[in-house]
Amino acid sequence: MKFLHxxxxxGNLDRSIDFYKNALGFEISRKKDFPEDKFTLCFLKLAxxxxxxxxxxxxGVSSYEKGEAYGHIALSCQNFEKTYERLKNDGYKVTDLYKLSDNSDEFFFITDPDGYDIEIIKAK
Known part of the structure; x- marks a missing residue:
């Protein structure tokens, strides 16, 4: 087995693409529209x-209920402090910086336009 996606x-594809590209550095790897089935898929990845x-x-669907099961996805970041300050200064919804009591790596969360949380962890 291998993780694929x-x-x-x-609810708004252009807004979401803009967020993932500009805030987090993703690039579009492929995009396909299915007009007969009434949906569009856009795949993004990091370099x-x-x-x-x-x-x-x-x-026609502008929002979704997240439910209680979704937690977050996580990314590691080399330029952690600089990235945090940039995201905060650019007006993205970010939390404070955190560190768990076991002295784990520092992290924060950013929320995408649809309310999905993404954890950004300081790379070692």
Whole structure:
């Protein structure tokens, strides 16, 4: 087995693509529209990874209930402090910096336009 992708359903595809590209550095790897089935798929990935984030836009659906089961996805970041300050200064919804009591790596969360949380962890 190999991880391939994670799917997030989004209410505004252009807004979500803009967020993942500009805030987190993702690039579009492929995009396909299915007009007969009324949805569009857009796959994004980071330059140093083959793992993809699939954004699914279903025509006419502007939001989704997240439920209690979704937690977050996580990314590591080399320029952690600089990235945190940039995201905060650019007006993205970010939490304070955290560190667990066991002296784990520092982290924070950023929330995408559809309310999905992404954990950003300081790379070792």
């Amino acid at each position: 994670t799917c997030l359903r989004v 140093n990874s083959s793992y993809e984030l699939e954004l699914t836009y279903n025509y």
